[in-house]
Amino acid sequence: MRNSIGTSVILTLFGESHGEAVGAVLDGLAPGMPVDEGYIALLLSKRRPAGAADTARREPDAFRIVSGVFNGMTTGAPLCILIPNTDVRSEDYAANAGLPRPSHADFTAHVKYDGFEDWRGGGHFSGRLTAAITAAGAILLNALERKGIDICSKVVECAGLKDESSFEEAVLKAKADGDSVGGIVRTEITGLEAGLGEPWFDSLEGALARAVFALGGVKGIEFGGGFALARMRGSQANDQFCVADGRIGTETNYSGGINGGISNGMPVVFNTAVKPTPSISLPQKSVNLETGAEATLEITGRHDPAIVRRISPVITAVTALVISDMLALRHGTDYLSE
Numbered sequence: 466m467r468n469s470i471g472t473s474v475i476l477t478l479f480g481e482s483h484g485e486a487v488g489a490v491l492d493g494l495a496p497g498m499p500v501d502e503g504y505i506a507l508l509l510s511k512r513r514p515a516g517a518a519d520t521a522r523r524e525p526d527a528f529r530i531v532s533g534v535f536n537g538m539t540t541g542a543p544l545c546i547l548i549p550n551t552d553v554r555s556e557d558y559a560a561n562a563g564l565p566r567p568s569h570a571d572f573t574a575h576v577k578y579d580g581f582e583d584w585r586g587g588g589h590f591s592g593r594l595t596a597a598i599t600a601a602g603a604i605l606l607n608a609l610e611r612k613g614i615d616i617c618s619k620v621v622e623c624a625g626l627k628d629e630s631s632f633e634e635a636v637l638k639a640k641a642d643g644d645s646v647g648g649i650v651r652t653e654i655t656g657l658e659a660g661l662g663e664p665w666f667d668s669l670e671g672a673l674a675r676a677v678f679a680l681g682g683v684k685g686i687e688f689g690g691g692f693a694l695a696r697m698r699g700s701q702a703n704d705q706f707c708v709a710d711g712r713i714g715t716e717t718n719y720s721g722g723i724n725g726g727i728s729n730g731m732p733v734v735f736n737t738a739v740k741p742t743p744s745i746s747l748p749q750k751s752v753n754l755e756t757g758a759e760a761t762l763e764i765t766g767r768h769d770p771a772i773v774r775r776i777s778p779v780i781t782a783v784t785a786l787v788i789s790d791m792l793a794l795r796h797g798t799d800y801l802s803e
């Protein structure tokens with residue numbers, strides 16, 4: 466029942482949706498990394514619910530770094546970030562206690578934790594915990610930027626639509642119908658050296674997929690040409706080599722910047738498929754976990770009619786974690802310090 470990721474730079478996640486706080490501990494950080502609280506707040510603001518197309522739960526995300534930072538720099542000791550929960554309405558969940566929401570983690574958590582789980586608002590499996598991941602990831606993202614490595618995530622599809630100007634209306638339409646929609650986030654890492662990633666089982670693709678799949682709502686990931694490569698010929702799909710600015714590169718990037726699990730120096734590109742939010746207000750079938758009888762579930766709480774916009778900075782944050790971990794493995798822990 467571990468809640469950690471990473472080999473050299475390790476993140477441990479804690480908290481529950483309706484508990485006192487959510488938070489993360491980052492261990493294995495180099496001493497002497499600047500910690501810019503304004504930068505953390507900025508990334509958190511991109512994840513925060515904003516308008517009618519997001520949940521009505523409004524958390525200020527007033528984070529506190531309670532260890533591991535002294536005079537604005539990492540000390541090298543474990544860094545703990547706490548984000549208090551302030552806008553909690555557990556009574557929204559009381560009426561449906563014991564009725565697992567279809568396609569949420571309520572049922573699987575109940576089985577795994579033997580009924581001892583905090584089920585309020587999805588408990589430890591709530592999207593709320595991604596605030597802590599985002600805050601921790603921001604510290605690493607900032608350090609990577611200083612090394613010339615940029616990570617950018619963008620919603621490229623929402624409700625099956627590709628035109629960004631139509632996303633909000635589609636989400637609001639689903640919300641008005643008591644429903645929800647999904648989408649696709651595209652992430653690009655630029656400025657990454659060739660040679661990052663381990664062979665076979667700790668491949669860069671595998672490490673990124675593991676981190677991205679940790680996020681609730683993610684059901685697919687494809688690198689470069691992804692599933693479309695299955696329908697191409699080798700002559701179309703192969704990335705032919707070239708020399709540009711005295712550096713070996715490729716003319717196309719269907720490989721998504723990774724071959725043999727190792728970065729090839731081209732931008733690392735991947736798409737993440739995000740499913741529709743499980744909590745919808747339309748009546749759904751559930752089973753009462755006390756009695757074992759089938760039951761109708763009507764959800765009244767506050768939920769995102771689409772997760773895809775809010776998950777985008779979280780994908781950036783976990784990507785920063787993975788890349789930092791891989792760089793520390795290759796070059797040593799102190800690589801990311803100033």
Ligand SMILES: Cc1cc2nc3c(=O)[nH]c(=O)nc-3n(C[C@H](O)[C@H](O)[C@H](O)COP(=O)(O)O)c2cc1C
Nearest residue numbers: 569570591592681682683743744768769772775776
């Ligand atoms: C930023 C973010 C916000 C989320 N908001 C909600 C929400 O309001 N309601 C909900 O039912 N699920 C929400 N989720 C999704 C659940 O956490 C997720 O669907 C659930 O854990 C099961 O996901 P899985 O079956 O894909 O693993 C959110 C996820 C993220 C990353």
